[in-house]
Amino acid sequence: MPGSTRPENPAATRRPVLGLRQNLAQFMLLVAVNALVGGTLGQERTVLPLLATEAFHLDLYTGALTYILAFGLSKAAMNYFAGTLSDKYGRKPVLVAGWLAALPVPAMLILAPSWGWIVTANVLLGISQGLTWSTAVIMKMDLVGPRQRGLAMGFNEAAGYLGVAATALATGYLATTYGLRPAPFLLGAAYIALGLGLTVLAVRETHHHAFAEASGTPAAPGAAGAGLSTGQVFTLTSFRDRSLSAASQAGLVNNLNDGLAWGLFPVLFAGAGLGVGQIGIIAAAYPAVWGAAQLVTGAASDRWGRKWFIAAGMLVQAAALAMVAAGSTFEAWLGAAVVLGIGTAMVYPTLLASIGDVAHPAWRARAVGIYRLWRDAGFAAGALLAGLIADLYGIPVAVAAVAGITAVSGIVVAVRMRGGDHRPAAALP
Template sequence: MLGLRQNLAQFTLLVAVNALVGGTLGQERTVLPLLATDVFGLELYTSSLTYILAFGVAKAATNYLAGTLSDRYGRKPVLVAGWLIALPVPVLLIYGPSWDWIVAANVLLGISQGLTWSTTVVMKMDLVGPHRRGAAMGLNEAAGYLGVAATAMATGYLAAEYGLRPAPFLLGAAYIGLGLGLSVLTVRETRDHARLEAAGHAGARPEAHAGLSSAQVFTLTSFRDRSLSSVSQAGMVNNLNDGLAWGLFPVLFAAAGLSLGQIGILAAAYPAVWGAGQLATGALSDRWGRKGFIVAGMLTQALALALIAVGSGFGAWLVAMVLLGVGTAMAYPTLLAAIGDVAHPAWRARSVGIYRLWRDGGFAAGAVIAGLVADAFGIPTAVTVVAALTAASGALVAVRMRGRDHTPGLSLPAATRHLRSPRP
């Protein structure tokens, strides 16, 4: 049976699991950029951002695989595998004697996040069906990024009181143990819900979708379909500026003389507003449409980044970080919901994985672009460049994406006719 109310218990459990997924990522947001400079003595921004590059590449690739694996083997095994891969991460972060160990930890963290976060997204889409998808994605992403925010603030406090290692990462170890236990013992498989939705699907002819290969789904999601490709590029740019915020903002704030406590507040404010705001924006996009939220969100993020580049001091930066969270809250769950709107249930998990491949590839792109520009011209210039890219991305969505893509598979019959292999 499909629907949020009908599957409320499992849906709520998955929200809690994704909060733990977000917390596992949040253990790094405040502490790791400072660990790079204060403990390992890395001076070049391109060197210190290698952990974000490693995380982004690993997570992007795993996102792509997560959709295919969850279609083939089921959602729950993929979720459990993601938690198992995360088990060594806190140990490496605590005891790593060189920066290479930290980079290796972030490869594992990226793989884990790709499997766990992608799978919780797909499972919630399976449970709720087509009519409350924006609300479901808002709840999912809110839980994840409120977990990021709460942990970023908590680890800032722990680092100030007890040092950069090991105390902040013990919190992440607890999250991983709890998330693994819940996933093994209480989460139920949801693949049959997707099959039920596909059986009653009213979009394009079923035979236009059932035989699509992964390569064909990749082409549709990345390039051929106007809405899916618009969403994919916007997701990539969104995480490009998130990678900038993760890797360089704590360094910028520390260089301005802010305390660890203030840096923790700033590092938490952005994902906290982002997380809480999605509770409203996801549901509102079900009513008002996806495109307007995505365009406005990207432009708001660009404005916030510009204010960070020209601003100084805790108060000005706090306002800008809140605004950055508002813009991200408008775009983030809406992007995921738009993928779910257009992709057919028969290959939706793969399309979500491909979208998340592009989106989390933004972490890697952000690490490279921000690092190179910051080394050459300084952090404020790097922030300005990313602000311009974010504004351009919003403008591209405004021009290319179709409006009110609410009907699953609405735009795809013509596209899939070109992609289907001839039948004998």
């Protein structure tokens, strides 16, 4: 079309081969890139909640959690735009733009003279995470095709959250040894430089793989076909389609409780007398179990279906949060972190795969972006809700309230989501 900026459809001249084995080198490169994306986020998990109270003397939980609110809102918005922009301009330029947005973040965290700098840095970090993580998801879906979508999402999310876990543990050590600033954030700066370099020099465009899949893929039963506007995709993903909307609300609640864990758990543990090193171990255990277990749960959902993995995973998360609310020792909280990681691993890659199952390849990138908009709005909702309840009634009550919300979300998935949406993809010739 004259004047269009949409990437040309190369499928008309050559048909890319879909599949994990056929695209293994690029797939594993994208796994490594997403590990660096996760590490960029992990630089904050242990240190920032302590920085809020010790360096900036923020007493109210709602004030301390403003950085998560800022991060969640900006990341949610960029998730939406990542899908739309990657359809219009291609995947790689969006991935590069995400890394560029992260460049100032470590310096701002190191030099921040006031809490407003921290909040602004997290707006930029949210923009970066929305563009980079969403695009890495979309590119892996492009490469592998329909047969191994759960496995691909398991690898993607495992890499990202193992990156979060390893960095949370490392920054806890660095903060204990060298102080809260600057050492922990220098690690984040190294991740950003490496991720940008790999993306520019080695990552290849994958949009043509999506074109190839779209040319021979009907819509899954119960979903719509290829010719949808962005507004129609938003409505379908958010409300109208039973499976897509059930996944979107579950994603929101999942990250609501992750925002709680990120912002309030370190404060709860510090208030009980745990040292920075112990807090770092718990902060790392949750995403480490979450990350590693996704290598199993993503692939298992390819075989046994998405619905019951998601519903059961939300209930396991609810039980883990109840354990945190009732706990008072390092051992109890470490056990709860492990259970929370298992529950989240059951949900996280499976939700993404369920979106890919139902969404047609022609609008799948937009559906992924919209799902991730809702999911990462949970960070903001969790920071606001948990902070307000914690200010009024204390952190254990806030954790218990979020546990109840998480359990209700699992029941919604059990009632609303269709049970066989992964089957059409598995049955393709």
